[in-house]
Amino acid sequence: MNLYQGIKRRRSIRKYANEELSLTRLDELEKELESVRKFDSEVSVGARLIRDGRALQEDISGIIADYGKVEAPHYLVLTSEDTEDGYVELGYRYEFVVLALAAQGIGTCWIGKGFSDEQLDRYVQLPPGQKCVTLIALGPLPDGEELDEIGDPKRKEIGHFLVNGDPGNLNEATREIIDCLRRAPSALNGQPWRVIVEEGTVHLYLRARNKVTKMVLKSLNQLNRVDAGIGLCHLEVGGNHFQEAVETRKVTHPERRGLSYIGSLTDRD
Numbered sequence: 001m002n003l004y005q006g007i008k009r010r011r012s013i014r015k016y017a018n019e020e021l022s023l024t025r026l027d028e029l030e031k032e033l034e035s036v037r038k039f040d041s042e043v044s045v046g047a048r049l050i051r052d053g054r055a056l057q058e059d060i061s062g063i064i065a066d067y068g069k070v071e072a073p074h075y076l077v078l079t080s081e082d083t084e085d086g087y088v089e090l091g092y093r094y095e096f097v098v099l100a101l102a103a104q105g106i107g108t109c110w111i112g113k114g115f116s117d118e119q120l121d122r123y124v125q126l127p128p129g130q131k132c133v134t135l136i137a138l139g140p141l142p143d144g145e146e147l148d149e150i151g152d153p154k155r156k157e158i159g160h161f162l163v164n165g166d167p168g169n170l171n172e173a174t175r176e177i178i179d180c181l182r183r184a185p186s187a188l189n190g191q192p193w194r195v196i197v198e199e200g201t202v203h204l205y206l207r208a209r210n211k212v213t214k215m216v217l218k219s220l221n222q223l224n225r226v227d228a229g230i231g232l233c234h235l236e237v238g239g240n241h242f243q244e245a246v247e248t249r250k251v252t253h254p255e256r257r258g259l260s261y262i263g264s265l266t267d268r269d
């Protein structure tokens with residue numbers, strides 16, 4: 001199964017089987033973390049696998065459980081430099097891992113952080129200059145559950161994401177690619193992505209928050225940047241499935257008030 005099928009089947013898993021992934025699988029995952037795809041290789045982000053997730057869970061007094069009602073056998077602790085580009089990069093790089101796990105029938109759930117970096121001290125050493133931004137819970141699905149293709153995801157209609165134009169004017173491939181985008185996970189299912197389609201290029205934007213909201217909701221603002229990176233990963237996977245010779249990168253793009261540019265799916269140079 002490929003990453004595109006991962007997009008169609010992935011959903012957040014909050015209850016896991018009472019068993020762990022095999023040691024071999026965990027070793028492979030650690031190797032995969034070393035060679036994840038990068039959008040901007042200059043930005044510092046990282047991931048550490050916590051193999052004994054249940055111990056972490058107990059040790060931090062169920063904060064994770066209270067915060068997101070998730071109990072998983074393993075976690076990835078995702079860290080980033082404290083910049084907006086860092087958060088986007090973190091979402092982009094590790095959503096590829098989430099999709100690869102979904103394609104193998106392994107459950108995941110992104111978790112907005114609900115505890116301090118100090119509480120992680122016993123489990124991971126955070127890279128200097130980086131802080132923990134989110135976790136990804138992961139593990140085998142409960143008995144009898146599978147990740148089946150989702151026909152009608154709980155998402156806004158395709159037209160909602162288009163800044164200009166009518167979804168009826170899009171060609172079939174572009175519609176399918178935007179469908180891949182809207183299926184992405186996002187904090188509180190906020191789906192903060194917007195797109196402008198211009199001669200075959202899909203420009204991705206994040207609905208910007210005003211300065212006051214940004215200050216008051218600092219952590220939600222960070223998570224929305226993570227959402228943006230996750231969306232960019234979905235655009236790229238969708239683009240590679242439905243078109244040939246495309247890639248995501250920053251290009252000349254239209255500016256719109258209230259929208260913050262993230263990157264574009266466009267022809268390879």
Ligand SMILES: Cc1cc2nc3c(=O)[nH]c(=O)nc-3n(C[C@H](O)[C@H](O)[C@H](O)COP(=O)(O)O)c2cc1C
Pocket residue numbers: 010011012013014067068069070109110111112113134183184185186187188189223226227230
């Ligand atoms: C950055 C980010 C943070 C999230 N934080 C949490 C969380 O703390 N607890 C939780 O249960 N789900 C969390 N989620 C999962 C979203 O609620 C979920 O992706 C969304 O509701 C869509 O559902 P789906 O993933 O099943 O498609 C988070 C997702 C993202 C991308």
